[in-house]
Amino acid sequence: MRQSTLFTKTRKEAPKDEVSKNAELLIRAGFINKEMAGVYSYLPLGLRTLNKIMEIIRREMESIGGQETLLTTLQAPEVWKKSGRWDDKVVDVWFKTKLLNETEVGLANTHEEALTQLLKSHISSHKDLPIYPYQFQTKFRNELRSKSGLMRAREFIMKDLYSFSKSEEEFRAFYEECAAAYIRIFGVLGIGDRTYRTFASGGSFSKYSDEFQTVSEAGEDIIYVSKEKNIAINKEVYNDEVLADLKISKDELEEKKAIEVGNIFPLSTKFSDALGLTYKDEDGSQKPIVMGSYGIGPGRVMGTIAEILSDEKGLVWPETIAPYDIHLIEISNVNEDVKKEAERLYTTLSESGVEVLYDDREVRAGEKFAESDLIGIPIRIIVSEKTLAEGKYERVMRKDGAADMVNESALLSQT
Amino acid sequence: MRQSTLFTKTRKEAPKDEVSKNAELLIRAGFINKEMAGVYSYLPLGLRTLNKIMEIIRREMESIGGQETLLTTLQAPEVWKKSGRWDDKVVDVWFKTKLLNETEVGLANTHEEALTQLLKSHISSHKDLPIYPYQFQTKFRNELRSKSGLMRAREFIMKDLYSFSKSEEEFRAFYEECAAAYIRIFGVLGIGDRTYRTFASGGSFSKYSDEFQTVSEAGEDIIYVSKEKNIAINKEVYNDEVLADLKISKDELEEKKAIEVGNIFPLSTKFSDALGLTYKDEDGSQKPIVMGSYGIGPGRVMGTIAEILSDEKGLVWPETIAPYDIHLIEISNVNEDVKKEAERLYTTLSESGVEVLYDDREVRAGEKFAESDLIGIPIRIIVSEKTLAEGKYERVMRKDGAADMVNESALLSQT
Numbered sequence: 054m055r056q057s058t059l060f061t062k063t064r065k066e067a068p069k070d071e072v073s074k075n076a077e078l079l080i081r082a083g084f085i086n087k088e089m090a091g092v093y094s095y096l097p098l099g100l101r102t103l104n105k106i107m108e109i110i111r112r113e114m115e116s117i118g119g120q121e122t123l124l125t126t127l128q129a130p131e132v133w134k135k136s137g138r139w140d141d142k143v144v145d146v147w148f149k150t151k152l153l154n155e156t157e158v159g160l161a162n163t164h165e166e167a168l169t170q171l172l173k174s175h176i177s178s179h180k181d182l183p184i185y186p187y188q189f190q191t192k193f194r195n196e197l198r199s200k201s202g203l204m205r206a207r208e209f210i211m212k213d214l215y216s217f218s219k220s221e222e223e224f225r226a227f228y229e230e231c232a233a234a235y236i237r238i239f240g241v242l243g244i245g246d247r248t249y250r251t252f253a254s255g256g257s258f259s260k261y262s263d264e265f266q267t268v269s270e271a272g273e274d275i276i277y278v279s280k281e282k283n284i285a286i287n288k289e290v291y292n293d294e295v296l297a298d299l300k301i302s303k304d305e306l307e308e309k310k311a312i313e314v315g316n317i318f319p320l321s322t323k324f325s326d327a328l329g330l331t332y333k334d335e336d337g338s339q340k341p342i343v344m345g346s347y348g349i350g351p352g353r354v355m356g357t358i359a360e361i362l363s364d365e366k367g368l369v370w371p372e373t374i375a376p377y378d379i380h381l382i383e384i385s386n387v388n389e390d391v392k393k394e395a396e397r398l399y400t401t402l403s404e405s406g407v408e409v410l411y412d413d414r415e416v417r418a419g420e421k422f423a424e425s426d427l428i429g430i431p432i433r434i435i436v437s438e439k440t441l442a443e444g445k446y447e448r449v450m451r452k453d454g455a456a457d458m459v460n461e462s463a464l465l466s467q468t
Numbered sequence: 469m470r471q472s473t474l475f476t477k478t479r480k481e482a483p484k485d486e487v488s489k490n491a492e493l494l495i496r497a498g499f500i501n502k503e504m505a506g507v508y509s510y511l512p513l514g515l516r517t518l519n520k521i522m523e524i525i526r527r528e529m530e531s532i533g534g535q536e537t538l539l540t541t542l543q544a545p546e547v548w549k550k551s552g553r554w555d556d557k558v559v560d561v562w563f564k565t566k567l568l569n570e571t572e573v574g575l576a577n578t579h580e581e582a583l584t585q586l587l588k589s590h591i592s593s594h595k596d597l598p599i600y601p602y603q604f605q606t607k608f609r610n611e612l613r614s615k616s617g618l619m620r621a622r623e624f625i626m627k628d629l630y631s632f633s634k635s636e637e638e639f640r641a642f643y644e645e646c647a648a649a650y651i652r653i654f655g656v657l658g659i660g661d662r663t664y665r666t667f668a669s670g671g672s673f674s675k676y677s678d679e680f681q682t683v684s685e686a687g688e689d690i691i692y693v694s695k696e697k698n699i700a701i702n703k704e705v706y707n708d709e710v711l712a713d714l715k716i717s718k719d720e721l722e723e724k725k726a727i728e729v730g731n732i733f734p735l736s737t738k739f740s741d742a743l744g745l746t747y748k749d750e751d752g753s754q755k756p757i758v759m760g761s762y763g764i765g766p767g768r769v770m771g772t773i774a775e776i777l778s779d780e781k782g783l784v785w786p787e788t789i790a791p792y793d794i795h796l797i798e799i800s801n802v803n804e805d806v807k808k809e810a811e812r813l814y815t816t817l818s819e820s821g822v823e824v825l826y827d828d829r830e831v832r833a834g835e836k837f838a839e840s841d842l843i844g845i846p847i848r849i850i851v852s853e854k855t856l857a858e859g860k861y862e863r864v865m866r867k868d869g870a871a872d873m874v875n876e877s878a879l880l881s882q883t
Contacts, residue, residue: 057595062596
């Protein structure tokens, strides 16, 4: 992509009403746009990173048997009334609207009810189970306050998988498989070293659920972490009973602020009972289906990474989710040979499948470098009179500023 | 994909309240689920086809300079009031809802206002133009009636591109480029031969817009078609003035029902004026930006293809958008050798990158064939005792039932 044609511009200041660091940086770098509190559009650079995060999640969900679907935003009240979650007093984040004939409909904040209802047309026998439908779908939650940027949005894309199993045992085996997939996902995303599987409240139908909490000063949750045992406990269930269950003492735990980047949740037969989703077992008896739900918000993950991996100069993307692999910058100073060499390198890299953002603009070098730091692509390659004289390119790593001179073949083999 | 693990099932009957042929077939084949009138979920097979349609459109939009973004559903009233389109009397398909603090917000039915407002932070100079942001985004339209399946949905994904140009001339050149891209898209989608660029009303700021209309008895529009000249006129502008403009006589035109699968629309400076989006020209003067909008609904395209390319046995997908390339069916009759050969072929084809739906279920041959006809994958490959004896496979084309015997290398080279 030629930066001269990229329609977004970086800016020195974020909107005055933006108080979160992640949104401020992402807006300044041209990744997102604030439409209103808690509602953000994705611009080309931001959408590239969002898509890469989703693709990493998708790959892992497919590897554990997930089947991708796409449910709807508009929700009919009937099914939600069966589970008791239509009432605004029970679910306090509903957005509701009306059809022209005055029928009330809701905007989905989650999809247990809709999917359970849908599966009644597809599941009847023990041979049909287990199954793991999932989706990347926009959720709407009418949050009273929304000041944490991408971390607590009113409209956001969520990866939600739901498991439908024949027994508690079959459910639990998948639950652990999905927990392992989540650990792999956060590893690939570059936040594995500070993300903990965290004991949290199981709600009314299970003792515990599991959250995946990333340690950050910007977090809205408090967790108690054991680095050594690689687990954590959410403050909401931090009591003597849990400590005894986990055979861990208070001395081993450290209090930390953290961001909930994922959660997995046993649902037992709450929704299958409420909506009448059963299966016929081998012995001919009708049995309820044991469910679980498994969420990750790709946008929240993006906000979390913007929050914790950035520095005073701007964003610092892990290479797995950077919008481009290389930020190619030409400092031609009207030297046609430099310009030509930069163009040639851009073409060669692009044709080899390297994703390059090429700053071909007529702009001062200092400005190009500052913008490049703000955008945060992992590798910067500079073509200048100096590098041309040496027959190499200057390579600067965004993460730590390490710089060296490389030739073309080294560049092509690295990426 | 092994059909034994695919969680959707085909069914003999669609829901009784479904009156459109496209939705009836797509529901029966397990591609979509009806949530309420005009609101459909995509199931795994349907999502695969939808994604292929979107990828075909995306490729063409990128080829004409499109830059992909993702705007939001929730819309603040302020910007829409500037263009005069917030009022329900002006736009009669609004869904509106409220934040917890009682602020009214809308669900986007289109994005001219939001994008024009957004670009005020990114566009200021003639050097920043022209640009072509686009997206695949869910639109909400509160239709009074919604009985045409995917063809008139209340919630649907739309590809909407918006052009921002320095002059009417620059705009018009892109408009024609996009029209040509649309023609290519409908060609690749397999409906090019019956899709016509159609003169339609330009609204208040242009004499004409262009619709892309696919001839079908299920269409809600009436058009007048000249096959010979490869153009059409929408009934809404079918008058002597238009005929004179196009130098065409009534005798050359045939009245047809048609489905609007795409439209491109000159917007002049209506929205840039209303929202104050200008650019500084080379001479230092501030000028308004000339806009256009370009829509295709991938879901409506899917419905259209389901409607017009299907037959009495079920769906018939063009190979470019079929959920899988090959429907592999084993008729083992408990013959282990047949089963083994089918498994081997499934693995070989999958590893070569061929997308295979493999019917490995223990189900009668007749039932497998009937379901395969309903699902509509272009090529069916049968492994049976008979084919095993011949050392070949039976290949049946869904489109016309043509059957022959092929060996593995022919299969691999074909797809």
